[in-house]
Structures are given as structure tokens and as C-alpha cells.
Amino acid sequence: MAIIEVRDLSKQFRVARPREGARGPLARVRREYTDVRAVERVSFDVEPGEMVGYIGPNGAGKSTTIKMLTGILVPSGGRLTVAGFEPSRQRKEMARHIGVVFGQRTQLWWDLPLADSFTLLKHIYRVPDERFAANLGRCIDTMEMAEFLRTPVRQLSLGQRMRGELTAALLHNPEVLYLDEPTIGLDVVAKSRIREFLTSLNRDAGTTILLTTHDMGDIERLCRRVIIIDRGGILYDGDLERLKARFATERTLVVDLEEPAPALDVPFATVERVEGPRQWLRFQRADTSAAELIAAVARAARIVDLRVDEPSIEDVVLRIYAGAAKGIAINDPSPG
Amino acid sequence: MRLYWEVFRHGYRRWATYRAATAAGVFTNTVFGFLRAYVLVAVFAASATIGGYDRSDALTYVFLGQGMIMAVYMWSWWEIALAIRSGDIVTDLSRPFDYQAYWLAQDLGRACYHAVFRGIPPFVVGAIVFDLRMPESPLTWVLFAASVVMAVCVSFGVRFLVNLAAFWLLDYRGVGAIATACGTFLSGFVVPVAFFPGWLAVIAHALPFRGMIQVPIDVFLEKESGGALFVMLAVQVGWAAALFAAGRLVLRAARRRVVVQGG
Missing domain, CATH: 3.30.70 (Alpha-Beta Plaits)
Known part of the structure; x- marks a missing residue:
């Protein structure tokens, strides 16, 4: 049974904008609203233990999808279940089964030592002492974090902080891990360290991982399957190798x-x-x-x-975006 | 409950990290206490009582107020609004806790630190230099402490709502300025509500702000007793509860309708 099931998922936002052509002091007070379709009738399944790349250009609807999967945003239409929960209705129950890392946000407490954030998360997710010690120990060892555990988060380098973020998302053994641009801004060494860790996590713990990124290196090293979206809809869902064979x-x-x-x-x-x-x-x-x-x-x-x-996967994806802009259908008839 | 206790401790430690800021704040609050005190000394040279307060009441009022500024946190608290604006709020919203209870616990932890380290020193200095009025009944101390806790809750309720406005307004500072002005004057922080002209006193009594400063101080000064004291405290508790309920409703509406900033 799929651990993530998404059916015809849609999200529209009402965005206010000043009236066109309106002048005078009331121009900014009387506004018109436009509906922006951020995600439109998206459907896919993710099986337990899969590592899937969810990619698309800026504004394609990637983060909006992730926010609906985590239950932060309520969908405007369609259905989704994650680990057997309906995210927006059962957000709190589901939260214990998922982990999230937003590369450009932090879930650590800025003015406290890294270790204190972990302790607080232990209580938030009610992780038993032994499991907490084991999980934390494994992360500290594999990501070499011992030397900066007592450093306040605000003084960490981006690479160090990212390792902290990943640890924070994994302390409660989530079945599903969402990563929204986990390697953004990192140098080559830090990137490869994070990728190695994710590979071993997926292999050893069987954690299902859904990853959004602009870094095609992440995709090539980590994901066998990719879902490409643009303008809120799915352009391709299937095997990465087959994508290359067809478009590269x-x-x-x-x-x-x-x-x-x-x-x-x-x-x-x-x-x-x-x-x-x-x-x-x-x-x-x-x-x-x-x-x-x-x-x-x-x-x-x-x-x-x-x-x-x-051709790099980057070129392939660029060509798919360009093709989609011209209205060329490229959906894989038999998604992996 | 264990979680919220941990969050409370965390709120305390977050502020305990900044010792130099605490020392500077104590100095400032004390100095302003003296400025305000000398103005009142001049005023009470002309009149023995104003609105039921004598010189000693008024000086006590000033130093209690100065000590409560930070515990009640009347001014510029924008942590939630900033998290909404930056989008960082998404991580907290995806956690398995009650968002409002989480912040309340953290704010009470913060208030506990501020009450002890920013509250007691200015009052002690004031009590050494001036002749301040201390409660006659030991029970008053207990009621005062309880009322200060409720004052923090009322203030938190207001701040939580004002911060949530950032979900709808890209610039939350307008609402913030109004709330700050109301908090400063209608709470009775500048002068007791009893000094207000009649119409303004009516407004102040109809709003929650009085519960942030005036109520705990009047408890300390033993201005009311028996039934009147009970009603005053009950109204304060009622406002805290009403503000919490409003905060929950607004948060629920925000989740449903509003874009989380930053894609």
C-alpha cells in the first residue's frame, strides 16, 4: 500500500492586487482579487521506502504541495493521505510520523545550543529516552556533529546547521521525510555529506523520502524516480533512467x-x-x-x-520545461 | 503537560542567555522610575490625594509599573509576526503541539525570568529611596502574584492576536502601533485609570488593557476588598480567557484562508 497517496490535489490562493488603472488615494484601498492556481489536479503515489525527487521551476507548486502534505495548508480540492492520515484534519497525529526539513527555514531554536533544540524536540515528539539517545548518537556519528553540539544555533555555519536540521527532523523516527531544498547554499563537501547520509537513511531505516530541489546533482545521486511539475500540474512521473533515455x-x-x-x-x-x-x-x-x-x-x-x-539531467529538465511551455505532451504513459 | 513545562523552561533560558541586556534594562527601568517618581512628587506637593491615591500610593504605583514592564511585555513583541512574514512559521505549524499553548508556555517562562530579574531590582531600589506602601495582609502578596500571572496572560492574548494580523496584513506594524498606544495608556501604565477624565475611564474599564498593569497594582495597594476585589480579578481572568478563545479562532481562520509567505 502506498504511504503517500495524492488524488486530484488542488490549491488556489486569492491574491489581492491594486485595481488596474485605478488612481487617487483610494486606488490602494479598493482592491481586486485574482485566484492563483498553485497546484492543479495533481495525482501520484509513493510506496514505502521510495526516494522520490519532486522537481520543477520556481513557482511550479512544489512547496505548496509539501505544505499540504504536512497539513499546514488545507487543500482546495482533491484527496491525500500520508501514512494513513489525512494531513489537514489529523495534523497533530500525523506529525509524529513525518519529518520535514525546509532548507530555507529553520526548525532549531536560534539562541540556544544545538543540543538544547534536540532536547526540546524530544519532548515535543515524546521520544522515549533510549530511542532518543540512539537516534541522536547515530546522527552525531555519521554527520560528525560532536564538536558543535554546544554551540548556539546562530553561530553555526550553514553546513553545520543543515546537519542539525536533518537530525531534528529524524529524532522521532519518521516514516516519511520531506526535504525542501536540503542542500541549498551548501558547498560541495557539505552537499556530499548530506547526500551520503540520506542514502544510508533510506537504505538502513527504510525511510520514505520526498525531495524537492533545484540541484540536479541531488536528484542524480539520490533518486531513482522523479516527478516533474510545472504551473501546478505533473509533466512527468517515472524512472529517472527512462527519462534520460527518452529525452537525453x-x-x-x-x-x-x-x-x-x-x-x-x-x-x-x-x-x-x-x-x-x-x-x-x-x-x-x-x-x-x-x-x-x-x-x-x-x-x-x-x-x-x-x-x-x-547531456546532464539539468539539460533534460530544461528541455522538458521548454517543451511544456510550448504545449508538448511528455507524460510517461507508464509511470514507474 | 511535560512538553509545556519544558517549553516554559526553554522560554526562561532563552532570555537568561542575555545577561548584559538584562543589566542595561534594569538600569533603564530604574532611571525612568525615578523620573516618573519626581514628577509625581511635584504633583503631590500641590494636592494630598488624586483619584484616591496619596503620594506614597502613587510612588509605589510607579515602581511596581516599572518592574512589570518586561514581565507583562507591553511593547514590541513580534516573534510570531516575523515568523509569519519570513515563512518560518511553517515548521512550528507542522509540529504535534497546540501552537497557542506552546507560545503561552514559552511566554510564561520568559515572564518568569523578567519578573525576577527585571522586575524586582527596580522596585527594591525604589523602596530604598522612597517610602513605598507595602501590603498589610500577607494574602495580598499571593493575590498580587496571581494577578501578575493573569496580567501576563491578558498581555499575551492581545499580543498573540496582534501578531496573527501579519497573516492578512503585509505590514503588521500599523496594528502594532495602535495596540502599543492602547497598552501604554489604557492599561494605566502612564497614570492610574483613576486619574482619567470620566469618559476615558469608561473606555478603559470596557477594554482588556487595564488587566495588564492597573489591576495587579490595585491588588498590591489593597484598593479593593471583598466582593469588589473578587469582581476585579474575575474580570481580569475573563478577559484572558476571551482573548485566548479569540486567538484560537483567528489562528484557525488563518490556516484555512491565508497564504504562507515565501512560496
Whole structure:
């Protein structure tokens, strides 16, 4: 049975704006209201133990969805259950089964040492002493937090604070963990530390993780499945590899020739760029293999060095957003 | 209940962290106590009693008021409004506790710290320099303490509501300025409500603010006794309860209707 079930979920906001063309002192007092559809008829299921990337451009409706899943916002339409609870009606009961990290918010108490926040959370979630000690101990060990436990939260670095936030969200062994941009603003080392921790959490504790991010590195390293949304609706829901296979069909062969040459003329490839002896050749996976293309280039010129560039997941997603803007349907017919 | 006790202690410790601020605050509250006291000394040189208060009553009134400023926290408390504006409120709203009870517990912890460390020193200094009136009955001390706790509750009820206005108003400071003005004057902080002209006294009696300052001080000064004392305290308790109920209704409406700022 799915641990998260979302059916036709919608959320509209009434947003006030000053009347167009209105002038004079009352212009700002008399306002018109517009309905903004932040999320529109979104449906998906998440199975226990899955790690799902929920991605989309700014304003796509990601955070609004998460806020409805945590019970903070009441949906305008549709149905959802999380761990058997209806979030907006059973918010308090459900809260013990979920953990949330909002990368740009803090759930720690600003002016107290990190450890004090954990103690307070222990009481908020009524975590038994032994379990608290075990959970906290594991987080301290795997994320190397011992040295800054007594530091007030306001003095922590962003990377340290983020490790604290994750610990705070996990002290009560949630079955579901929502992460809203957990690596935002972190450096490479801090990012990889967080990713490793999440992988082991998902593997060892079987925690279901729903992750929103703009960092495609997070997605590639963590998620087998992605849900892409834009303008409140789902564009793609399925396997990450299949997404790449379908949309990342173009590759680029970069060759360094012995000496500068005019753009090469080889079958199935288009020269995109020439820079001295270096040339970029774009080709479709379906038309030719990299080996065949290299052989063809070698017949035309002497190669000193070469590499094949795969499109990044970032490019793929950019193309999907662009396609959606033009109204191209890309929904995977058989979502994973 | 254990949770709210922990939150209470946390509220206390949060403020206990800032010792230099406490010392500076005590100094300021005491100095302003003296300024206000000397104005009243001049006034009472011309008249033996005003509105039922004599010189000694009025000086006691000043130093009790100065000591209660921080415990009651009459001015500029915007933690919830700021959390609404920044969007940080989402984490607290997703927790398994009663949001209002959580803040009340934290505020009582804070008030406890402020009552002891910001409240007692200015009063003691005032009592050393001036001849202040102490309660005659030991029971008065108990009733005074209870009334101060209720004053914190009334003040919290007002502040909670004013802060929640930030859900609807992008700039909550307008409402805040009105609430601050009401709190300062209608609570009887500047001068006792008994000094007010008749119409203003009627307004002050019809609003909750009197319960923040005037009521506990009148208990301390033993201005009322028997049935009248009971009614005065009952009205204070009633206002606290009404404000809590209003806060819960407004919070529920906010959850349903309003955008949480910041996407």
C-alpha cells in the first residue's frame, strides 16, 4: 500500500492586487482579487521506502504541495493521505510520523545550543529516552556533529546547521521525510555529506523520502524516480533512467585534432562549434554509435584526444520545461 | 503537560542567555522610575490625594509599573509576526503541539525570568529611596502574584492576536502601533485609570488593557476588598480567557484562508 497517496490535489490562493488603472488615494484601498492556481489536479503515489525527487521551476507548486502534505495548508480540492492520515484534519497525529526539513527555514531554536533544540524536540515528539539517545548518537556519528553540539544555533555555519536540521527532523523516527531544498547554499563537501547520509537513511531505516530541489546533482545521486511539475500540474512521473533515455538522446563528441581544420563532414553528426583544433560534433544515439562516429572522424583527420559528453539531467529538465511551455505532451504513459 | 513545562523552561533560558541586556534594562527601568517618581512628587506637593491615591500610593504605583514592564511585555513583541512574514512559521505549524499553548508556555517562562530579574531590582531600589506602601495582609502578596500571572496572560492574548494580523496584513506594524498606544495608556501604565477624565475611564474599564498593569497594582495597594476585589480579578481572568478563545479562532481562520509567505 502506498504511504503517500495524492488524488486530484488542488490549491488556489486569492491574491489581492491594486485595481488596474485605478488612481487617487483610494486606488490602494479598493482592491481586486485574482485566484492563483498553485497546484492543479495533481495525482501520484509513493510506496514505502521510495526516494522520490519532486522537481520543477520556481513557482511550479512544489512547496505548496509539501505544505499540504504536512497539513499546514488545507487543500482546495482533491484527496491525500500520508501514512494513513489525512494531513489537514489529523495534523497533530500525523506529525509524529513525518519529518520535514525546509532548507530555507529553520526548525532549531536560534539562541540556544544545538543540543538544547534536540532536547526540546524530544519532548515535543515524546521520544522515549533510549530511542532518543540512539537516534541522536547515530546522527552525531555519521554527520560528525560532536564538536558543535554546544554551540548556539546562530553561530553555526550553514553546513553545520543543515546537519542539525536533518537530525531534528529524524529524532522521532519518521516514516516519511520531506526535504525542501536540503542542500541549498551548501558547498560541495557539505552537499556530499548530506547526500551520503540520506542514502544510508533510506537504505538502513527504510525511510520514505520526498525531495524537492533545484540541484540536479541531488536528484542524480539520490533518486531513482522523479516527478516533474510545472504551473501546478505533473509533466512527468517515472524512472529517472527512462527519462534520460527518452529525452537525453543527443550526445556530443569532442575531438582534438592534430591541427586546425574546417568543420568535419561525417555522416549522422553536425559540427556545433570549432575552436582551433577542437571540434564539437552533435549526434543522435539512435542514428549512430560513438564508436562508429569516432571511426568516421579518424578517417577524415588525425585525432589527438577525444571525449563523449552525455547531456546532464539539468539539460533534460530544461528541455522538458521548454517543451511544456510550448504545449508538448511528455507524460510517461507508464509511470514507474 | 511535560512538553509545556519544558517549553516554559526553554522560554526562561532563552532570555537568561542575555545577561548584559538584562543589566542595561534594569538600569533603564530604574532611571525612568525615578523620573516618573519626581514628577509625581511635584504633583503631590500641590494636592494630598488624586483619584484616591496619596503620594506614597502613587510612588509605589510607579515602581511596581516599572518592574512589570518586561514581565507583562507591553511593547514590541513580534516573534510570531516575523515568523509569519519570513515563512518560518511553517515548521512550528507542522509540529504535534497546540501552537497557542506552546507560545503561552514559552511566554510564561520568559515572564518568569523578567519578573525576577527585571522586575524586582527596580522596585527594591525604589523602596530604598522612597517610602513605598507595602501590603498589610500577607494574602495580598499571593493575590498580587496571581494577578501578575493573569496580567501576563491578558498581555499575551492581545499580543498573540496582534501578531496573527501579519497573516492578512503585509505590514503588521500599523496594528502594532495602535495596540502599543492602547497598552501604554489604557492599561494605566502612564497614570492610574483613576486619574482619567470620566469618559476615558469608561473606555478603559470596557477594554482588556487595564488587566495588564492597573489591576495587579490595585491588588498590591489593597484598593479593593471583598466582593469588589473578587469582581476585579474575575474580570481580569475573563478577559484572558476571551482573548485566548479569540486567538484560537483567528489562528484557525488563518490556516484555512491565508497564504504562507515565501512560496
